[in-house]
Amino acid sequence: MTDFAATRARFLLPGNLIYLDGNSLGPLPRGAAERLDGTVCHEWGELLIRAWNRAGWMELPGRVAARIAGLIGAEPDHVTVGDTLSVKVFQALSAALSLRPERRVVLSDTGNFPSDLYVAQGLIDALGQGHELRLAPPERIETHINEDIAVLLLTQVDYRTGRLHDMAALTARAHAAGALVIWDLAHSAGALPVDLAGAGADFAAGCTYKYLNGGPGAPAFVYVAPRHMRHARPVLQGWLGHAEPFAFEPEYRPAPGIDRLRVGTPPVLQLAALDAALDVWEGVDMQALRTRSIELSELFIALVEARCPMLTLASPRDPARRGAQVGFAFEEGHAAMQALIDRGVIGDFRAPDLMRFAFTPLYLDEDDIRKAAEIIADVMINRLWDAPEYRVRETVT
Amino acid sequence: MTDFAATRARFLLPGNLIYLDGNSLGPLPRGAAERLDGTVCHEWGELLIRAWNRAGWMELPGRVAARIAGLIGAEPDHVTVGDTLSVKVFQALSAALSLRPERRVVLSDTGNFPSDLYVAQGLIDALGQGHELRLAPPERIETHINEDIAVLLLTQVDYRTGRLHDMAALTARAHAAGALVIWDLAHSAGALPVDLAGAGADFAAGCTYKYLNGGPGAPAFVYVAPRHMRHARPVLQGWLGHAEPFAFEPEYRPAPGIDRLRVGTPPVLQLAALDAALDVWEGVDMQALRTRSIELSELFIALVEARCPMLTLASPRDPARRGAQVGFAFEEGHAAMQALIDRGVIGDFRAPDLMRFAFTPLYLDEDDIRKAAEIIADVMINRLWDAPEYRVRETVT
Numbered sequence: 001m002t003d004f005a006a007t008r009a010r011f012l013l014p015g016n017l018i019y020l021d022g023n024s025l026g027p028l029p030r031g032a033a034e035r036l037d038g039t040v041c042h043e044w045g046e047l048l049i050r051a052w053n054r055a056g057w058m059e060l061p062g063r064v065a066a067r068i069a070g071l072i073g074a075e076p077d078h079v080t081v082g083d084t085l086s087v088k089v090f091q092a093l094s095a096a097l098s099l100r101p102e103r104r105v106v107l108s109d110t111g112n113f114p115s116d117l118y119v120a121q122g123l124i125d126a127l128g129q130g131h132e133l134r135l136a137p138p139e140r141i142e143t144h145i146n147e148d149i150a151v152l153l154l155t156q157v158d159y160r161t162g163r164l165h166d167m168a169a170l171t172a173r174a175h176a177a178g179a180l181v182i183w184d185l186a187h188s189a190g191a192l193p194v195d196l197a198g199a200g201a202d203f204a205a206g207c208t209y210k211y212l213n214g215g216p217g218a219p220a221f222v223y224v225a226p227r228h229m230r231h232a233r234p235v236l237q238g239w240l241g242h243a244e245p246f247a248f249e250p251e252y253r254p255a256p257g258i259d260r261l262r263v264g265t266p267p268v269l270q271l272a273a274l275d276a277a278l279d280v281w282e283g284v285d286m287q288a289l290r291t292r293s294i295e296l297s298e299l300f301i302a303l304v305e306a307r308c309p310m311l312t313l314a315s316p317r318d319p320a321r322r323g324a325q326v327g328f329a330f331e332e333g334h335a336a337m338q339a340l341i342d343r344g345v346i347g348d349f350r351a352p353d354l355m356r357f358a359f360t361p362l363y364l365d366e367d368d369i370r371k372a373a374e375i376i377a378d379v380m381i382n383r384l385w386d387a388p389e390y391r392v393r394e395t396v397t
Numbered sequence: 398m399t400d401f402a403a404t405r406a407r408f409l410l411p412g413n414l415i416y417l418d419g420n421s422l423g424p425l426p427r428g429a430a431e432r433l434d435g436t437v438c439h440e441w442g443e444l445l446i447r448a449w450n451r452a453g454w455m456e457l458p459g460r461v462a463a464r465i466a467g468l469i470g471a472e473p474d475h476v477t478v479g480d481t482l483s484v485k486v487f488q489a490l491s492a493a494l495s496l497r498p499e500r501r502v503v504l505s506d507t508g509n510f511p512s513d514l515y516v517a518q519g520l521i522d523a524l525g526q527g528h529e530l531r532l533a534p535p536e537r538i539e540t541h542i543n544e545d546i547a548v549l550l551l552t553q554v555d556y557r558t559g560r561l562h563d564m565a566a567l568t569a570r571a572h573a574a575g576a577l578v579i580w581d582l583a584h585s586a587g588a589l590p591v592d593l594a595g596a597g598a599d600f601a602a603g604c605t606y607k608y609l610n611g612g613p614g615a616p617a618f619v620y621v622a623p624r625h626m627r628h629a630r631p632v633l634q635g636w637l638g639h640a641e642p643f644a645f646e647p648e649y650r651p652a653p654g655i656d657r658l659r660v661g662t663p664p665v666l667q668l669a670a671l672d673a674a675l676d677v678w679e680g681v682d683m684q685a686l687r688t689r690s691i692e693l694s695e696l697f698i699a700l701v702e703a704r705c706p707m708l709t710l711a712s713p714r715d716p717a718r719r720g721a722q723v724g725f726a727f728e729e730g731h732a733a734m735q736a737l738i739d740r741g742v743i744g745d746f747r748a749p750d751l752m753r754f755a756f757t758p759l760y761l762d763e764d765d766i767r768k769a770a771e772i773i774a775d776v777m778i779n780r781l782w783d784a785p786e787y788r789v790r791e792t793v794t
Contacts, residue, residue, distance in 0.1 A: 028442035045425035084661025086635035115636035118649035122634030216665035237519030238483035239512035264481025268613035
């Protein structure tokens with residue numbers, strides 16, 4: 001039994017706002033500021049270079065990675081952290097392609113986050129071996145899996161609509177066709193139960209600043225299945241992926257395990273904040289989190305649809321086919337979202353017309369949802385978005 | 398006239414130690430902790446996602462990059478920050494190779510930091526076009542520059558010996574042979590005057606946690622010369638390198654300028670610390686810094702050599718041919734460095750036998766050097782390193 005009132009108390013949430021944007025940037029966990037201050041003032045300031053050993057900076061990436069592994073159903077020594085999600089997707093894709101040298105197609109879907117597609121195209125162009133990036137509609141991706149496919153590269157939860165792919169079924173289908181699968185968990189890790197090992201995933205990558213609340217620019221993670229580990233060459237061969245980084249050998253020898261996916265010096269300050277942020281998961285059952293997240297999103301949809309006929313649900317109506325976020329389409333969505341933010345309901349906007357809201361039980365309850373729906377109804381019914389100050393466009397990540 | 402007593406006051410240095418390891422991790426600048434606390438508690442904690450616009454997080458990478466550009470003689474809009482140095486070398490090298498499609502040799506030297514060599518080899522293997530990574534001794538690199546060479550990839554200051562390459566001369570020599578040059582400035586930026594534009598460098602990359610004091614794991618930077626900008630494809634194509642990241646287009650279109658070398662979401666916490674750290678350069682003349690650094694290192698060498706015949710200078714004796722660091726070879730160097738650290742003289746050790754010391758006038762003066770030399774003499778003459786506690790090896794980065 002997860003106590004969500006207790007998890008809420010683990011965050012420092014500003015008063016007078018309802019934060020439905022945990023899918024972009026998770027809020028500040030209570031211990032993060034203090035931890036970071038200690039890392040800066042005591043470890044960096046006083047231990048200086050000695051902190052790599054004496055404050056455990058060398059072990060920090062492994063420690064953080066093992067904690068993330070536990071949240072995504074990964075074998076503990078098969079996840080590492082560092083770099084950004086795009087870099088980790090690049091590494092996973094290059095390793096996966098080298099494991100299917102006779103095939104030439106990377107299959108993804110049109111709902112994938114564009115950066116994954118850019119990364120794939122950049123790698124394909126660099127390889128110059130005639131690979132093709134093939135895109136299919138998400139709802140028909142299964143029918144495009146065939147024996148041409150080298151790698152299926154999918155984001156499990158669509159960054160706009162929240163549409164959830166069936167990881168186990170698609171992985172099995174890909175394997176039956178002899179393809180490998182890379183799962184981008186950007187909107188999955190910390191949002192819902194993920195079972196990489198159980199699904200037989202080959203590779204996965206994700207970010208930690210969304211549902212894992214690691215802070216702005218927190219590092220990414222990458223997973224390699226045990227059966228691929230010793231064959232997975234990372235392409236980005238950096239010194240901390242070497243079997244013996246401090247031997248300073250002129251020839252690269254990959255570390256025997258997941259450390260080979262490491263590249264350069266780890267971002268210690270970001271990792272310290274992330275490590276503190278992972279404390280909030282203590283005692284949280286992911287299945288209970290999922291149940292509660294669905295309750296909150298179902299309540300939200302019902303309340304919004306009852307009052308706001310001008311908003312069109314852009315997410316799957318079946319909660320089992322959604323991640324932890326819900327999108328509503330509205331032509332003036334950008335202005336409407338700014339009006340909501342000004343009134344303390346923080347969601348975000350994705351072009352061309354999508355208003356996104358995330359349901360994160362660690363720090364949200366039914367009372368928040370009811371209040372948010374009330375404010376949304378006020379903004380929409382009274383056209384409060386139709387004011388001059390909302391005609392300027394800001395970008396939000 | 399640079400006031401080095403004033404710059405010293407801009408750092409929070411622990412008492413009772415002399416920090417000669419700024420070539421590994423610069424010390425804590427006075428404003429960094431406060432800045433980071435504000436970024437965490439106010440910006441992340443209270444503004445949440447809105448901080449990307451309202452706290453200037455979107456502009457932070459560009460702002461920091463422009464400040465670094467001013468310290469390395471780069472055109473202001475031709476540097477960007479992010480990722481790690483290895484990733485930035487990867488991008489620079491892949492862009493450079495694509496500009497010399499008819500050539501097949503990457504030339505580097507045996508004194509280069511191994512990660513640069515690993516990165517080059519990984520890229521070459523991935524390209525599969527028969528490129529060769531050729532290594533020559535640093536002192537004879539010039540004689541190996543010929544019309545086979547696509548790219549000359551050099552670290553200006555040798556990470557072990559401190560040997561300084563002549564950037565202008567080698568760049569001119571490479572250009573005369575039709576080759577491009579990438580300068581790794583890991584041990585140059587903030588250590589001595591660098592004039593990328595004046596030398597006609599093609600690409601450069603560097604890190605910010607050493608002489609720029611950006612904190613552990615601070616992001617890297619990369620430079621592209623104006624003449625190459627519109628041809629430089631980054632291979633690592635991420636969403637923040639797109640011409641319009643927030644249009645979420647399925648096709649990658651590189652940003653027109655240096656932003657195309659950006660990849661993923663920037664490490665905001667590290668960038669905030671780095672931005673604060675760059676304040677210490679206010680009013681610092683790089684030529685004055687260089688003069689003072691040489692005075693300190695010359696004094697150090699004279700004092701150490703006078704007292705410690707068992708230490709062998711491993712750096713060029715001519716200060717004009719050294720960066721800001723000095724290495725002494727000693728068979729028991731690892732134990733000796735630990736003994737020094739225990740007595741408050743912080744340098745570091747590089748296998749197999751090198752004791753490294755860096756001379757950073759921003760926070761070191763002659764008094765520090767005299768005290769350090771005294772302690773070194775005590776440790777060496779009295780064999781204080783020959784104690785059981787110094788037989789355990791720690792790794793330091």
